[in-house]
Amino acid sequence: MTQPAPGDLSAAVAYLAEATQHFSDADLGQPYRWGAHQEGVRFALLGAMHELRTLAVELAAERRRLGQPPTRAQHALAQYHAAYHDLNAVLLGVSAEEYEQPPAPGEWPLRYVYGHMVGAERNFFALVHYGLWRQRDGGSRSATLPEDEANRLLGPYATFGTLMESGDREALAAYHAIQHDRALAEFATISDAEIDGPSVWWEGEPYTLEYRLHRMEAHLRQHTVQVQKSRDQLARPATEARRLLRLVYGALAEAEGVLIGAPDLAAAERDTAAVSIRQLADSAVAAVTQANALVAAVTAGDRERVRELLAEEPRLANAISRDGVPIIRLATYYGQEVIAGMLGDTEGIALEIWDGAALGRADVVEANHKGWGDFILNEYSRDGYSPLQLACFFGREEVARYLIEKGANVNAVSLNAMAVQPLHSAVAGDHTAVVALLLAAGADANAAQQDGFRPLHAAAQNGNAEIARLLLAHGGDPALTDDQGRPPRELAEEKGAADVAALL
Structure with a gap:
């Protein structure tokens, strides 16, 4: 990333966008602190928006204090500037392939949508420029825009046409930026008297310069919606x-809009904001990098590396995997009990009910239940498991008993491809006491999970005769087959578990 110059708000926001636009939802959820807020890396972006909004209010107050209220033209240009930044935000991350691909049969690819927007602005610029200088020249020239005025002011259409037809998006964006900045600089001088002056184009009737300025915004807004629609169609x-970056760009536009006609306003405050935004970008990247390093260390079972990273930044104990699973639960999934203990002992870790269930931490489960109420008992984790399913899989009998007594659904089906119920989890983990607890509470001994696998299939596959007896005693049907047509007995025979095969 290229460091922008101090005080350049637009460059600072572009620096932030370059650093964060490819962040996944999991990246945004990694541990991060902005002021008193600790809701993840997303607050680097929300913080930038907050600071820019605050700056915009301060700039507007300073203009009022100096007796320099914006003119009608400056106000209209601020709206146009907001549309420009919104377009840039919607175009973030557009690949070369996406730029060229039609979103649907008969519809323009983004290349031509964007090219049309910039091409139209050439004419809008010429209309306003010509109408303004016609007034300042005494009105002797015709009110109708000369045919070649856009070429005279902005260079040959052929140069622009080459960019639209064969240039990359970055080149067209650079061309657009120059044209846009020129419009802001030149039209900011339009007085309230001049803005009512006439402008005639293909319509054949006069429109005011104010109308033309608002058309500049409206046209950008119209096709920005088209750009977003095209991106949605392209999946x-x-x-x-x-x-979030779209919100940041909106806040940037608001602050910069106040500066139209007053470019030297509050330079020190703008410097401070620009530096802060760059720091937010750097800290966000650092937070994501550290969290990903911890995830890698946990999955590799590298205890020393985990210890080093936590010593450097204890907040990392709240990191999440790419699938959004808290890292302490990820350690449990990977059988890294020592690492899970290290994470659980880290000051400041926030444990959810699913973490407590997987770890066998009854105190965590009870605290979450007390704080959130009964609904949390049957809520699903990000990876699709209820607290009871996790407690059953890891054999946490005390926690499972508590959850059942408080009303957890013993037949809840996981919200993922496995489609397991608590009984499937307990049988798969060979947790006999938990199986007995579930069956006594009314768990369905014949419930099917993914591929038609039933609890008796899992007991047979594990060679667990005790669990097989429990299931049979509670109505388990040994004649039921899985989706491949196999009865549980066949799996027991493959396992070499003669006693279980005999039972079945």
Whole structure:
């Protein structure tokens, strides 16, 4: 990433966007602190928006204090500037392939949508420029825009046409930026008297310069919606990161809009904001990098590396996997009980009810139940498991008993491809006492999970005669087959578990 110059708000936001636009939802959820807020890396982006909004209010107050309220033209240009930044935000992350691909038969690819927007602005610029200078020249020239005025002011259409037809998006964006900045600089001088002056184009009737300025915004807004629609059609919808950056760009536009006609306003405050935004970008990248390093160390079972990372930044104990699973539960899934203990002992770790269930931490489960109420007992984790399913899989009998007594659903089906119920989890883990607890509470001994696998199939596959007896005693049917047509007995025979095969 290229460091922007101090005080350049637009460059600072572009630096932030470059650093964070590809962040996944999991990246945005990694541990991070902005002020008193500890809701993940997303607060680097929300913090930037907050600071820019605050700056915009301060800039507006300073203009009022100095007796320099914006003119009608400056106000309209601020709206146009907001549309420009919104377009840039919606275009974030567009690949070369996406730029060229039509979203649907008969519809323009983004190349031509964006090219049309910039091409139209050439004419809008010429209309306003010509109408303004016609007034300042005494109105002797015709009110109708000369045919070649856009070429005279902005260079040959052929140069622009080459960019639209064969240039990359970055080149067209650079061309657009120059054209946009020129419009802001030149039209900021339009007085309230001049803005009512006439402008005639293909419509054949006069419109005011104010109307033309608002058309500049409206046209951008119209086709920005088209750009977003095209991206959705191409199966590239806006991620949370890009949605947040769109808010940041909106806040940037608000602050910069106040500066139209007053470019030297509050330079020190702008410097401070720009530096802060760059720091937010760097800290967000660092937080994601550290969290990903911890995830890698946990899955590899590298206890020393985990210890080093936690010593460097204890907040990392709240990191999550790429699937959004808290890292302490990830350690449990990987059988890394020592690492899970290290994470659980880290000051400041926030444990959810699913973590407590997987770890056998009755105190955590009870605290979450007390804090959230009964609904949390049957809520699903991000990876699709109820607290009871996790407690049963890991054989946490005390926690399972508590959850059942408080009303947890013993036949809850996981919200993932495995489609397991608590009984499937307990049988798969060979947890006899938990199996007995579930069956006594009314768990379905014949419930099918993924591929038609039933609890008796799992007991047979594990060679667990005690669990097989429990299931049979509670109505388990040994004649039921899985989706491949295999009865449980066949799995017991493959396992070499003659006693279980005999039972079945």
